[in-house]
Every structure is written in C-alpha cells, then in structure tokens.
Amino acid sequence: MDAIMRxxxxxxxxxxxxxxxxxxxxxxxxxxxxSGISYLNIxxxxxxxxxxFEDSGLRVSVPTTMNPGFVELGEEGERTCDVTTYExxxxxxxxxxxxxxxxxxxxxxxxxxxxxxxxxxxAWAESSAVLYVNSVIGAWTNKESGIGALASAxxxxxxxxxxxxxxxxxxxxxxxxxxxxxxxxxxxxLGYVVGRKAGTVIHYIEAPGLQEQDRTIEYxxxxxxxxxxxxxxxxxxxxxxxxxxGARVEEALFYKKEIEETIEELSSEDQAEAIIxxxxxxxxxxxxxxxxxxxxxxxxTYLFTSARVKRAVESRAILKRDGKLKVVADSCVMxxxxxxxxxxxxxxxxxxxxxxxxxxxxxxxxxxxxxxxxSGEEI
Amino acid sequence: xxxxxxxxxxxxxxSGKVLKSDSPxxxxxxxxxxxxxxxxxxxxLFGENVREKVLAIPSSKGSTVGSxxxxxxxxxxxxxxxxxxxxxxxxxxxxxxxxxxxxLILDEGTWKSIDNGQFLDVDAYTGTICEPTGR
Numbered sequence: 244m245d246a247i248m249r250x251x252x253x254x255x256x257x258x259x260x261x262x263x264x265x266x267x268x269x270x271x272x273x274x275x276x277x278s279g280i281s282y283l284n285i286x287x288x289x290x291x292x293x294x295x296f297e298d299s300g301l302r303v304s305v306p307t308t309m310n311p312g313f314v315e316l317g318e319e320g321e322r323t324c325d326v327t328t329y330e331x332x333x334x335x336x337x338x339x340x341x342x343x344x345x346x347x348x349x350x351x352x353x354x355x356x357x358x359x360x361x362x363x364x365x366a367w368a369e370s371s372a373v374l375y376v377n378s379v380i381g382a383w384t385n386k387e388s389g390i391g392a393l394a395s396a397x398x399x400x401x402x403x404x405x406x407x408x409x410x411x412x413x414x415x416x417x418x419x420x421x422x423x424x425x426x427x428x429x430x431x432x433l434g435y436v437v438g439r440k441a442g443t444v445i446h447y448i449e450a451p452g453l454q455e456q457d458r459t460i461e462y463x464x465x466x467x468x469x470x471x472x473x474x475x476x477x478x479x480x481x482x483x484x485x486x487x488x489g490a491r492v493e494e495a496l497f498y499k500k501e502i503e504e505t506i507e508e509l510s511s512e513d514q515a516e517a518i519i520x521x522x523x524x525x526x527x528x529x530x531x532x533x534x535x536x537x538x539x540x541x542x543x544t545y546l547f548t549s550a551r552v553k554r555a556v557e558s559r560a561i562l563k564r565d566g567k568l569k570v571v572a573d574s575c576v577m578x579x580x581x582x583x584x585x586x587x588x589x590x591x592x593x594x595x596x597x598x599x600x601x602x603x604x605x606x607x608x609x610x611x612x613x614x615x616x617x618s619g620e621e622i
Numbered sequence: 623x624x625x626x627x628x629x630x631x632x633x634x635x636x637s638g639k640v641l642k643s644d645s646p647x648x649x650x651x652x653x654x655x656x657x658x659x660x661x662x663x664x665x666x667l668f669g670e671n672v673r674e675k676v677l678a679i680p681s682s683k684g685s686t687v688g689s690x691x692x693x694x695x696x697x698x699x700x701x702x703x704x705x706x707x708x709x710x711x712x713x714x715x716x717x718x719x720x721x722x723x724x725x726l727i728l729d730e731g732t733w734k735s736i737d738n739g740q741f742l743d744v745d746a747y748t749g750t751i752c753e754p755t756g757r
Contacts, residue, residue: 258715262629262727278686284650285687288694292720368686388689388716442646443681443709471646471683471711599685602651602662 246299252394259404268403270364275307275396276352277344278368279389282332283313283577283603290331293338296393303343303396308352310369310389311524311547311575312336316348320573323580332579344396348573349549351460351524353380356551361482364407366395370467371460371523371595377474378463381482383407386473406445406473414476414485416446417492422499424452426612427461431594432505433497434462438470440495447476447485454479457529457613464523465594509597511607513588518616519608521547522576522596527555529613530570539619540567542590547571547578577604590622627729628749631715634724635745636703637754641675642738643667648684649691649717658700676742677702678733681709692717704744706751708733726751 260267279285285292314324314332321329336346349355350369353376359365361381367373368389376382385405387395395401405411418437424430430453437446453462459480466475476485518540520533525548533546544567548556553572562568571578576596581589581604588607591597597608611622643666647653652662658673672695682688692714695701704724707714718725724746728736736742736751743754 255716255719258631258712258719259710261631261715262710279690281687284685285690286655286694288655288697289690291697292690292693370684370686373686385712386686388713389686390689390693390720391712391716392686394716438683442683443711468648468684471681599651 247295247301249301249398252301252398255391255394256398256400257402259402269400270403270407271400272305272366272395273363274305274357274359274365275303275392276310276365276367276369276372277307277389277392277396278310280310280335280339280348281313281575281577282328282335285335287331290335290338292390293335297338297341301342301397304399305396306357307344307396308347308349308355308357309336309339309344310350311348311573313577314574314579315571316550316573323583325579325583328579342393347549349524350575354526355549364401366392366401368392371464373473374463374467374475375460377406378477378481379459384473386471412445412474414445414447415492416441416444417487417494418446418448418497419494420448420450420453420497422451424450424458426614427457427592428506428594428610428612429502430458431461431465432502432509434465435469435509435594436497436501436505438466438468441470441472443471445472445474445476447478449478453477460523461593468595468598506610509594509608510610511588513607515542515588515590515609515622516586517581517584517589518542518544519576519589519591519596520544520613522591522593524548527552530556531561533613533617534561534568536617536619537563537566537568539617541619541622542567544568545571545578547574547576576600581606590616592616624748624750625729625732628732629727630746630749631710631727632718632723632725633746634704634722635747636676636724637743638675638703638741640678640736640738640740640742641667641670641672642678642736644680646681646683647679649682649688649713650685652684653691653695655691655694655698655700658695672702673700674703676704676706676744678706678736681707681711682714686713688713689717689720692723693720696721696723704746706736706744
C-alpha cells in the first residue's frame with residue numbers, strides 16, 4: 244500500500260480547474276463536514292481507503308464534523324445490529340477520529356456545536372446540509388464529495404470555484420408554485436420535482452408555505468436527492484431576496500397535481516410496520532412535540548438525531564418508559580435496526596428517506612406528514 | 623484528432639461498449655457496486671451493467687457518497703472502463719481519481735455524436751475518443 248501524499252490531496256481539491264483555462268486558485272475554509280460514514284454506503288472498500296489516510300499520517304487542519312453512520316453506538320446500539328456490522332461501523336468512526344474528525348454523527352451539523360456564520364467559506368459534503376447552509380444561513384460551500392471534503396479538511400482549503408464566488412450564486416431559473424404547500428411532505432415532493440428539472444442549475448423559488456423551517460429543510464433534502472445544485476434562493480427563507488433587476492431567466496411553473504403524483508409515485512400502499520422520523524436529523528423541539536402524542540402513536544416510532552440531542556432527551560426525561568417512541572442517535576435513517584427488525588414497509592415524512600429506503604434498503608415507504616402521523620388516524 | 627473542446631479530468635485509457643443516457647445518475651442507490659448493475663428503476667439505463675463499459679452521462683446527481691461507490695466498484699472489479707460527462711461534478715471526478723477511471727468532459731457536439739451501444743476507444747491522455755480500428 245502506498246502512502247497518500249498531501250500533494251495528492253491538493254491535486255484532488257484542484258480537480259475543478261481541469262475543465263477551465265484559468266490559473267487554479269483556492270479559498271481557505273473555516274470548517275469541513277464529511278459524508279461517507281455509513282458502513283452501508285462505503286463498505287469494506289471505504290474502510291480500506293480511510294485506513295490509507297490514517298496510516299499516511301494525514302490529519303485535519305480545521306474543525307471537521309461527520310455524518311451519521313449505520314448503527315447507534317453503545318450497548319443499546321449493539322442490541323439492534325449484528326456484531327460484524329457494528330464492529331465495522333465502529334472501525335470507520337475510530338479511523339476518522341484518529342484523523343481528527345469530531346464524532347458528531349449528525350447530518351444537520353448546522354444545528355450542532357459547529358454552526359457556520361453567514362459568509363463563511365466551507366468544504367461540506369452531505370447534500371441536505373450543503374443546501375441548508377448556503378440557502379438559509381448564507382455560508383459558502385460547494386457540494387463536495389465525502390472524500391473531497393476530507394481532503395479539504397486536511398489541506399485547509401478548497402477550490403475557489405462555483406458558489407465560492409458571488410457570480411456562481413446567481414440563479415438561472417425562476418420557479419413558481421401555483422398553490423399553497425400544506426405540509427413538509429408536499430414541500431419535499433416539490434423539492435424532488437424541481438431537482439429533476441433544475442439539475443445543476445441554481446434556482447429561485449416562490450412557493451407559499453415553503454418558509455416554515457420544517458418545510459424548507461425537507462424541500463432542500465429532497466432537492467438534493469434528485470438535483471445536484473448546491474444552493475437555492477427561497478423567497479422568504481433565504482437571508483436576502485434575490486433581485487433579478489428585470490433580467491430574463493428561464494421560468495418554470497409547478498402545480499399541485501404534480502406534487503400529488505410525485506407523492507403517489509414515491510409512496511407505497513402496503514401496510515406500514517413502523518414510523519421513521521428524522522431525515523434530516525430532528526431537533527430537540529420536534530422530539531418534545533412528538534413525545535406529547537406518545538399514547539396516540541399507532542406504530543413503533545423511531546426518531547433519528549444526534550447523541551447530543553438524545554442525551555438532552557434522557558436528562559430531561561422527555562420520553563415515557565416502555566412507550567412506542569424510541570430515539571436513535573448516531574445513525575442515519577438507513578439504520579441497521581430496520582433491517583434487523585425485518586420491516587418491509589414504514590411511514591415517513593421525508594421524501595429523501597422514502598427514496599433511499601426503497602433504493603438502498605428495499606424498504607417501502609408511505610409518505611405522511613408529521614401532523615397526519617400524530618393524529619392517531621390510520622396511516 | 624485532438625479536440626480542444628474535450629477536457630481531460632482523469633488521465634487513462636479505456637475501451638468498451640457505450641452506455642449513454644441524457645439522465646444524470648446517483649451512484650449511491652443508483653448502481654449496485656457489487657454487480658455493476660444500474661439499480662434505479664426510474665433511470666433509462668435500469669438493468670444495464672456498467673462493468674467495462676464506457677458510461678456516458680450528463681453528470682452525477684444526489685448523494686455526496688457517490689465517489690466511494692465508484693471506488694468500491696474498482697475494488698469489486700465492476701467499474702466502467704471510462705466515464706464521459708457533459709458537465710464536471712466533484713462527486714464523479716473524485717470517484718474517478720480514486721477508482722482510476724479515465725474521465726473526460728465533452729462539448730455538446732461530441733456528446734451528440736456518440737451513440738448508445740457503439741464501441742469506443744477513450745484516450746484520456748490526449749483527450750480523444752474514436753471507434754476502434756479494424757471493426
């Protein structure tokens with residue numbers, strides 16, 4: 244095995260300049276956030292690659308956080324996962340810790356202990372987080388690959404291209420939604436169809452009801468599933484309004500019917516066996532809200548969040564003992580426990596979760612808003 | 623003949639049958655790295671195998687873990703022999719570096735000139751693509 248040289252990582256970071264005539268330039272970064280943590284996603288090949296990084300003595304030079312994995316750590320987590328998978332996941336996290344990455348294990352690091360400030364240049368992976376910090380906080384990061392973000396974290400800079408430049412943040416598509424979004428599932432479905440249309444293009448969107456935080460988050464997460472642009476201008480949610488100054492750009496109009504069809508397309512009709520909430524990871528406030536409905540929950544309910552939030556839930560005794568509600572820390576909703584318990588169909592309020600659960604874990608998903616889920620009616 | 627409009631991102635050489643689509647692909651959840659099969663039922667190339675093919679897609683989409691999927695495919699011997707894109711994206715580019723898959727970014731004209739199913743020799747040292755001689 245050859246050692247990975249710092250110069251090779253610099254070359255990796257400068258890849259975007261392979262397609263331009265200009266002299267490569269870089270921008271120093273305040274923080275990095277890396278994806279590619281889950282053993283489900285990176286497998287043994289990923290462990291091999293991270294071992295090469297660790298063995299080569301490479302260490303991060305800026306605060307760096309990590310995405311969730313495939314298991315919950317600790318005794319509770321060990322019970323919901325087979326031994327081999329648990330050990331492999333622990334090995335990935337351990338390798339990254341030795342490289343200097345904080346084991347935050349959250350896909351919403353902007354709500355955790357390293358939130359970016361407006362105008363900060365970052366090298367973040369995890370599409371939903373990249374979209375949130377660019378579009379809502381006003382930080383500047385391209386959608387890095389998981390390993391590209393790690394390379395940037397080590398060398399301390401990223402390529403000065405794309406949305407690191409003001410001209411790279413200009414929307415080239417203007418989207419309007421003809422209707423009013425009722426909940427976060429509709430917002431997610433809209434994000435999914437707009438992502439298919441926009442692809443790599445940054446868009447501006449006006450959609451009544453999209454400004455509420457849970458809807459904005461689900462819109463961006465779903466957009467990141469079908470599209471590849473790293474930011475969106477959301478009327479009413481982005482830090483400032485984009486002024487087109489009368490400039491003509493391509494326009495697109497979406498209707499309620501398309502949203503309903505998309506929800507139907509991504510949703511299963513089978514009887515669900517569990518409720519999955521937390522893609523992206525939920526906040527303490529959401530858990531408090533859901534906990535109030537503990538007795539009305541029709542199915543075993545799993546809420547996914549960071550270990551920090553789970554500790555707060557436990558210390559404040561928010562959950563009933565032996566209730567239907569469980570909080571899972573450290574893990575993505577693509578969680579080993581779902582496989583272990585043999586669930587074939589689940590209910591979720593996340594379009595992104597519905598897409599990846601069916602594509603990666605062959606688990607069907609029914610899409611229902613959190614309000615519908617908590618209503619106690621048949622879901 | 624060298625076409626200056628073709629950009630070389632990852633050097634190398636590869637040949638094979640072209641698998642072309644105008645729909646971007648998510649490497650994570652879109653291709654099974656163990657087999658090389660395109661597993662996204664909604665993708666026009668669903669059911670095709672990318673192993674030893676020249677994969678032509680506009681760009682990748684979706685998860686930032688995609689580069690690891692390409693690396694896993696190299697380790698499992700299911701990787702495409704070359705990738706041709708219309709637009710640069712970091713997920714594909716990083717994955718191709720790690721997996722040693724030649725990667726070119728094509729101009730519109732060259733993109734249109736290649737057909738699904740034809741055989742191509744890709745030379746990502748010089749930035750040329752051509753039909754194999756003697757066929």
